[in-house]
Amino acid sequence: MTSRFVPVAPGEIATVVTHLEMRVRPKPRPLKPSPLRLKRWSAPGIDKYRMLYRRVGEPWLWFSRLVMADDALATILTDPAVEIFAVLDPQGIEVGLLELDFRTSGQCEIAFFGLIPQLTGQGFGGWLMGQALGLAWRGAVERVWVHTCTLDDPRALGFYIAQGFVATGREIELLPDPRLTGVIPKDCAPHVPLIGQPS
Template sequence: MSSRFLPVAPGEIATVVTHLEMRARPGPRPVQPVPLRLKRWKAPGIDKYRALYRRVGEPWLWFSRLAMADEALEAILTDPAVEIFAVLDPKGIEIGLLELDFREAADCEIAFFGLIPQLTGQGFGTWLMGQALGLAWRGGVERVWVHTCTLDDPRALGFYIAQGFVPTGREIELLPDPRITGLIPRDCAPHVPLIG
């Protein structure tokens, strides 16, 4: 069997997306206390939401919510089946984002999960995942799922697997590079070459 190379046009980026799921609530795990707390955002304003989304995701080229029309984003943020949480540091500064989507029956998608890059690798992600799973597994939920991609922190896929998620599929996604379209500054994500 020979390999195939798929060309990526100038101005585009390619990423391999991995879908993962959990079909049963995990047992309790010891988690170290952290100086962070989770705060529910009920229908946050678009600007406030996008500011935190940028703070957490811009280094990894998160841009889907930046490209989305305001009306479409507002419909998600105000949907009662979508729960949004900010992670706060001891001073009350928003340094992380958790978004749970219950719009599909019996499913909870961890739609967005992340901390500012300065906090990764310190055990805070394990704490946040414990919070996420505690909130996600509720009556009627039979599957919790998440996806990550090769544009994300290189440790993300291994982290999700270590938390009990099982990979179920992969896709290649081609996207306009948000640094070229102007959604994200050109100097973001230097680990992804800017071509175009």
């Protein structure tokens, strides 16, 4: 079998997206005490939400919620089947985001999961995932799923697998580079080279 190379146009980025799922409720695991805590945001304002989304996601080129129309984003944020949590540090500063989407019957998507870069690699991700799974597996939920991509922290895929998720599919996604469209500052995500200008 021969390999194939697919050209990526100047001004675009390519990423490999991996979809993962759990079909069995995991046994509760003891969690180390954490100085962090979760705070439920009920229907947060768009600006407040996007500010935290940026703080957590800009280093990994998260931008889908930044370019989404305000009314479309507001529909998600106010949907009772979508639960949004801010992660707070001991001073009450928002340092992470957890978003659970129950809009598909019997399923929970961990739509967004992340901490600011200063907190990664310190074991807080395991604590946050423990919180996420405890909140996700309830009621009639039979499937919890999440996706990650090669633009994310390179440890993300291994982390999800270590937490008990199983990879179920892979896709290649081509996107306009948000640093070249002005959505995200050009100095973000230096691990992803800037190539060309948008056509």
